[in-house]
Amino acid sequence: MESCNSFKYKVLFVCLGNICRSPAAQGAFQAIVDKNNAADRFYVDSAGTYGGHRGQLPDSRMRKAALARDYVLTHRSRPVEVTDFLDFDLVVAMDDSNYADLMHLAPSVEATRKIVKMADYLSSSEMTYIPDPYYSGADGFELVLDLLEDACANLYASFE
Numbered sequence: 001m002e003s004c005n006s007f008k009y010k011v012l013f014v015c016l017g018n019i020c021r022s023p024a025a026q027g028a029f030q031a032i033v034d035k036n037n038a039a040d041r042f043y044v045d046s047a048g049t050y051g052g053h054r055g056q057l058p059d060s061r062m063r064k065a066a067l068a069r070d071y072v073l074t075h076r077s078r079p080v081e082v083t084d085f086l087d088f089d090l091v092v093a094m095d096d097s098n099y100a101d102l103m104h105l106a107p108s109v110e111a112t113r114k115i116v117k118m119a120d121y122l123s124s125s126e127m128t129y130i131p132d133p134y135y136s137g138a139d140g141f142e143l144v145l146d147l148l149e150d151a152c153a154n155l156y157a158s159f160e
Contacts, residue, residue, distance in 0.1 A: 011043070018078060019048070024071070024145060028152040033156070048077060090116060091142075124150075154158050
């Protein structure tokens with residue numbers, strides 16, 4: 001893996017276990033970056049506020065739903081580390097609980113300024129968070145991917 005220090009923008013997506021929403025956001029955002037031939041400008045990663053799934057691939061249901069949209073999710077789950085707040089320019093939380101956890105984990109006031117909510121990038125204000133699809137059916141995974149594609153497109157546009 002390349003050092004993330006060689007990239008202009010470093011974006012970390014964060015959910016609870018790093019097996020559904022954040023790796024899907026990573027995949028959706030990376031696809032936008034690749035489509036725009038901007039891979040040299042971005043380093044994209046994901047992590048979780050809970051480390052119990054460390055080393056696991058994303059949930060098989062999310063991998064299946066993502067693959068139907070041409071996103072191949074191969075990220076291995078990892079917990080958020082204090083160094084992430086130093087290494088990344090933007091730390092993107094999927095919901096309010098993740099946001100609160102990240103605010104507590106941040107090592108400084110300056111680091112808290114890097115934390116944003118994914119829902120803030122949604123085109124519509126109907127949803128105020130990205131719901132966890134873990135306990136839902138296939139429709140839940142599709143909804144999450146729809147929301148992430150919208151938010152990732154707007155997030156990417158914010159860097160332009």
